[in-house]
Amino acid sequence: MERSCKNFLAIALFLFLQCNVISALSQSRKVETLNAGWQFHRGDIKNYFLRSPATDNTQWQTINIPHTWNATDILPQHKRTPYRDIGFYKKTIRNFVKQNDQRYYLYFEGANQETDLYINNQKAGNHKGGYTAFCFDITSYLKTGDNVITIRVNSLFNADIPPLSADFTFFGGIYRDVYMITTAGLHFTLSDYASSGVYIETPAVNNTNGTVKVKSTIVNQTPVSQKFVLQTIITDQENKEISRLNKELVIAAGQQLTAEQLSNNITGIRLWSPDKPYLYRAETQLLLNNQVIDEVTNPIGFRWFKFGPDSGFQLNGKPLKLMGANRHQDYPGMGNALPDEIHYSDMKLLKDMGANFVRLAHYPQDPAVLHAADELGLLVWEEIPLVNEITISKAYNDNARNMLHEMIRQHYNHPSVILWGYMNEIYWKHRFIDSSLVNLHTQKTIELAKQLEAIARSEDKNRYTAMAMHNYPLYEKSGLSDIPMIAGWNLYHGWYYDNFEDFGKFMDAQHKLHPKRIHLISEYGAGSDPRVHTDKPVRFDFSIEGQKRFLESFIKQIQERPYIAGATVWNLIDFSSEMRVDATPRINNKGLTTVNRTPKDAYYLYQAALSKKPVLKIAETDYQQRCIQLKSGQQEAIQTIDIYTNLAKAELFLNNQSLGSKATADHKISWDVLFKQSGEYMLKIVAQGDTATYEDRLPITVNLVPSDLKTIKNMDLAINAGSHYSFRDDHSGTIWLPDQPYQPGSWGYINPDKKPKIEKIASLEDINNTDLDPLYQSMRTGMKQYKFDVADGWYEVELLCVEPLPKMRRFADSPEPPPHPGGLRIMSVMINNMPFLHDVDLIKDYGYNNPLREKIMVKASNGNGITLDFTPNAIVSGIRVRAVE
Structure with a gap:
C-alpha cells in the first residue's frame, strides 16, 4: 500500500501538474503552489479596501491552503449556530520581478462557494460555484516589487448558486490547491473554463489498434503575429514514442485559434480497463524556433464502451457489471480541505474492495481523484451539484450551465470518466413547495434539464449523460426521466420504505414499462452505527446487522438482473452532513466504512462479491x-x-x-x-x-447474563429501554441490553395492558449534551413498572429519560423546533416506594432532546428486589442497576 501510494503520487504529480495547465517542465511555463503562509480572517470585513494599513485592526491568523473554516466547527454539539460564512485570505508576494513578455495566472482548484480576487486592492475576478476549478489572468494587476493578493470567499446561502440544499455539509473556504502559473505570450489557453486547453479523444479503437485526436486552443498575447509548430508526442509507460503529430500554424497578434491533430492508426496498443488500466501519455507542445515554449501533458486510455437497455454495460466489447460506491470528500478534523494523499487512499480503498465504478457525488471532485481513477482502473460518473431543487431565475440557470461546461472541459481527458450527470433528486423539495407552485417548478426544471442535456451532448459526443432520481412518480409523469441517456435511481426499499424484495419488483416494472431505457442504480444503502447490534434487525434501526441484511439482498438482486447496467452503494464512507440527525448526528452513516475509513462488516461483503482476489473474512469485526x-x-x-x-x-x-x-x-x-x-x-x-x-x-x-439476577456477583445491569438492540458505550465499554418484558426472578417492564409495544427507533432526533444518541433514541412509554429481582443489598439505580421532538426530522433545510410551554408529559417515579422524581415536566424543565440522567442509592431487602413505579404518562430510555459495597 505504501509503495503503491508513492508510485501514484509520483505519477499523479507529473500528470496532475500538467494536465490542467499545471506544467513546470518547460522553461516558459512555470507553475508553483501558493499554499503556504496565508493570513485568514473569518467573517466579513466592511470597507476593507478603504482602510489604511496603519488603521486596520483586523485580526488575522496564519493558515495553509487547502483550508476550510468549518473543519471542526460544523454545528458544534447542541448548538445551531450558522456555519455558512465569509472568509478573507491575504498573502504578499515579495520582491516580484514582472517580465513584460510573460503572462501570469492564478489558478484555483476549488473554493466554496463564491470567490472575489483582488490584486493590490484592485478587483481581478469573480467566480461562482464551489466545486469546479477557475483561473484568473492577473498580468495587468501585478507590478515589480511587493504584490498583495486578497481573496474574499463567501459560503453564505445564495439562491442563484447550486446546490441550494443537500444531505452533505457545505464547507467554506479555499479547500483545494492554489497555483501561480507563468507562461510565454504564446501558450495554450488557460481561459477555456479553466481547462488544459487541450482535448484528447480516441475516435477509433479496437483490440489492437487505435487513433488519437487532439484539439488544442492556443492564444497569442504578444504584439506580433507568430509562426509556430503544434506538436503532440504520444508515449507508452516505458516512455517509448508510439506516435508524433506536427502541424505548422500562424496566429495573429492578440488572437486565439483552435487546431486539430489526428494520428495515423497506432498498432499494438494496450487497452485501458479496470483490470489493466494501461495509460499512455500525450505531450502537446508549442515550438517556436524549434524551442518548446509551452507544454501540456494528458493521459490517454484506449477503450471503448456502450450501454444497452437489456445487456447493461460493455467495455472493450465485453460485458462488465458496473459495481462500486458513491464518495464524498470530507475527513474528520479536516472538513473537505484534504491533501491529495487522502483522495488517493479513498480511491484505493474502493479499488481494494473490488469495485470498478465510482460516482462522485454530488459534485466535481479534486483532480487527484480523477487521476487516481485513471491509474487504479475505476470508471467514473461525475456530476454537477444540482440537488433537491432549482431556483427559478436566469442567474441560477446561467451558473448551472457554466458549472457543466467547467466540469466537462476540465475533466474531459480522463479515460476513467464515462458519465456526466447534472441533477440529483431534483424533485425532492417538491413536498415543501406550495402546491400552487409545483407545476411551475416542474416546468422550469424540465426546461433547465433539456438545456443541460443539450450542453453535455454538444460538449462530449463520446460519453453518456445521466440523472439520479428518487422513488417519486413525478419523474415519470412529467417526462423528466426521459431526458438523460441513462436513468439513475436512488432507491431505499427496506430502509426508508417497503421491503428489500420490493426493489427488484420496482426495477422489473421499470424495465417492462420502458424497454428502451438504460438503468443504473445511483444510490442504495442503509445506515449503521458500529455500536448498535441486534439478532433481529428491523427497518431503520441503524444496526450493523440491519445494514448487512439490506446490502446482501440488494447485491443479489442487482447481480441477478443483466439489464441493470450497474450500481453504486450509498456510500463508501460515512460523511459529514451538518444537520442530519439519526444515530450519529451530523454524520450520514450509510458508509461501508466509518468517517475514519475503518471498514464496517459490509465492506467485506462487497470485497467477497466483487474482488477477483481470494477473500475470507469473519464479518463480526464490529461486534467483538x-x-x-x-x-x-x-x-x-x-x-x-x-x-x-x-x-x-x-x-x-x-x-x-x-x-x-x-x-x-x-x-x-x-x-x-x-x-x-x-x-x-x-x-x-x-x-x-x-x-x-x-x-x-x-x-x-x-x-x-444469567436470568436469575440473584446469582450475579457484583451485578452491573444496563437496559436500553424500549429497544430491540444492544448499544455499546465506547467510552466506558458498558453494553446496554435490549429491553424485555418482566420475567420472575429476572427483570423487565410491566405494561398495564400487557401488550408489547412495537420495537424500533422511537426518535430520530439529535440528543443534546451526549454522543450516546441511540441509547436515548429508543424509549418505552406507558409501562406501569420495571422490576429487578436482585439479591438483597445496596444498589445504585440510574434513570435516563428524554422528551423527543415528535414528528420532525430535520435536514439542512428544515426549520428550528417550535417552542413548547410544557405540560405535554408530567411524570413521577418511585423506587421501592421511595420518591425519586416528582412531577417532572421534561419539556419545561429540560427542553426538547435534552436528557435527564440521575442516580439514587436504593436498598433491596426481604427478597423483594427493586421496583420502579411510573406514572402512566412516563417515558424512559435507559435504566442501570449496579451493586455497590
Whole structure:
C-alpha cells in the first residue's frame, strides 16, 4: 500500500501538474503552489479596501491552503449556530520581478462557494460555484516589487448558486490547491473554463489498434503575429514514442485559434480497463524556433464502451457489471480541505474492495481523484451539484450551465470518466413547495434539464449523460426521466420504505414499462452505527446487522438482473452532513466504512462479491464485545457468526475446535455458534483456494447474563429501554441490553395492558449534551413498572429519560423546533416506594432532546428486589442497576 501510494503520487504529480495547465517542465511555463503562509480572517470585513494599513485592526491568523473554516466547527454539539460564512485570505508576494513578455495566472482548484480576487486592492475576478476549478489572468494587476493578493470567499446561502440544499455539509473556504502559473505570450489557453486547453479523444479503437485526436486552443498575447509548430508526442509507460503529430500554424497578434491533430492508426496498443488500466501519455507542445515554449501533458486510455437497455454495460466489447460506491470528500478534523494523499487512499480503498465504478457525488471532485481513477482502473460518473431543487431565475440557470461546461472541459481527458450527470433528486423539495407552485417548478426544471442535456451532448459526443432520481412518480409523469441517456435511481426499499424484495419488483416494472431505457442504480444503502447490534434487525434501526441484511439482498438482486447496467452503494464512507440527525448526528452513516475509513462488516461483503482476489473474512469485526441476556432456564447462548468469502467453502473453529465446514452461497456462510459460558473466545475460519490455504481470526468476548439476577456477583445491569438492540458505550465499554418484558426472578417492564409495544427507533432526533444518541433514541412509554429481582443489598439505580421532538426530522433545510410551554408529559417515579422524581415536566424543565440522567442509592431487602413505579404518562430510555459495597 505504501509503495503503491508513492508510485501514484509520483505519477499523479507529473500528470496532475500538467494536465490542467499545471506544467513546470518547460522553461516558459512555470507553475508553483501558493499554499503556504496565508493570513485568514473569518467573517466579513466592511470597507476593507478603504482602510489604511496603519488603521486596520483586523485580526488575522496564519493558515495553509487547502483550508476550510468549518473543519471542526460544523454545528458544534447542541448548538445551531450558522456555519455558512465569509472568509478573507491575504498573502504578499515579495520582491516580484514582472517580465513584460510573460503572462501570469492564478489558478484555483476549488473554493466554496463564491470567490472575489483582488490584486493590490484592485478587483481581478469573480467566480461562482464551489466545486469546479477557475483561473484568473492577473498580468495587468501585478507590478515589480511587493504584490498583495486578497481573496474574499463567501459560503453564505445564495439562491442563484447550486446546490441550494443537500444531505452533505457545505464547507467554506479555499479547500483545494492554489497555483501561480507563468507562461510565454504564446501558450495554450488557460481561459477555456479553466481547462488544459487541450482535448484528447480516441475516435477509433479496437483490440489492437487505435487513433488519437487532439484539439488544442492556443492564444497569442504578444504584439506580433507568430509562426509556430503544434506538436503532440504520444508515449507508452516505458516512455517509448508510439506516435508524433506536427502541424505548422500562424496566429495573429492578440488572437486565439483552435487546431486539430489526428494520428495515423497506432498498432499494438494496450487497452485501458479496470483490470489493466494501461495509460499512455500525450505531450502537446508549442515550438517556436524549434524551442518548446509551452507544454501540456494528458493521459490517454484506449477503450471503448456502450450501454444497452437489456445487456447493461460493455467495455472493450465485453460485458462488465458496473459495481462500486458513491464518495464524498470530507475527513474528520479536516472538513473537505484534504491533501491529495487522502483522495488517493479513498480511491484505493474502493479499488481494494473490488469495485470498478465510482460516482462522485454530488459534485466535481479534486483532480487527484480523477487521476487516481485513471491509474487504479475505476470508471467514473461525475456530476454537477444540482440537488433537491432549482431556483427559478436566469442567474441560477446561467451558473448551472457554466458549472457543466467547467466540469466537462476540465475533466474531459480522463479515460476513467464515462458519465456526466447534472441533477440529483431534483424533485425532492417538491413536498415543501406550495402546491400552487409545483407545476411551475416542474416546468422550469424540465426546461433547465433539456438545456443541460443539450450542453453535455454538444460538449462530449463520446460519453453518456445521466440523472439520479428518487422513488417519486413525478419523474415519470412529467417526462423528466426521459431526458438523460441513462436513468439513475436512488432507491431505499427496506430502509426508508417497503421491503428489500420490493426493489427488484420496482426495477422489473421499470424495465417492462420502458424497454428502451438504460438503468443504473445511483444510490442504495442503509445506515449503521458500529455500536448498535441486534439478532433481529428491523427497518431503520441503524444496526450493523440491519445494514448487512439490506446490502446482501440488494447485491443479489442487482447481480441477478443483466439489464441493470450497474450500481453504486450509498456510500463508501460515512460523511459529514451538518444537520442530519439519526444515530450519529451530523454524520450520514450509510458508509461501508466509518468517517475514519475503518471498514464496517459490509465492506467485506462487497470485497467477497466483487474482488477477483481470494477473500475470507469473519464479518463480526464490529461486534467483538457481546453481552447476552439469557432467558429463564438457559445456561448458554447461540450467536450467529457470518463469514464473507468468494471461496467455495470454509471451516469455522471456536478455540481451535472445528464447528464444521459449509459451502458458500451468495458470498456468505453463517454458523449458529453455541457459547456455554462467559469469557474470551477465538474464532478462526479456514478455506482452501486454488493454490493456497487462507484463514482469518477474530477474538471476541462474550458475557452471558444469567436470568436469575440473584446469582450475579457484583451485578452491573444496563437496559436500553424500549429497544430491540444492544448499544455499546465506547467510552466506558458498558453494553446496554435490549429491553424485555418482566420475567420472575429476572427483570423487565410491566405494561398495564400487557401488550408489547412495537420495537424500533422511537426518535430520530439529535440528543443534546451526549454522543450516546441511540441509547436515548429508543424509549418505552406507558409501562406501569420495571422490576429487578436482585439479591438483597445496596444498589445504585440510574434513570435516563428524554422528551423527543415528535414528528420532525430535520435536514439542512428544515426549520428550528417550535417552542413548547410544557405540560405535554408530567411524570413521577418511585423506587421501592421511595420518591425519586416528582412531577417532572421534561419539556419545561429540560427542553426538547435534552436528557435527564440521575442516580439514587436504593436498598433491596426481604427478597423483594427493586421496583420502579411510573406514572402512566412516563417515558424512559435507559435504566442501570449496579451493586455497590
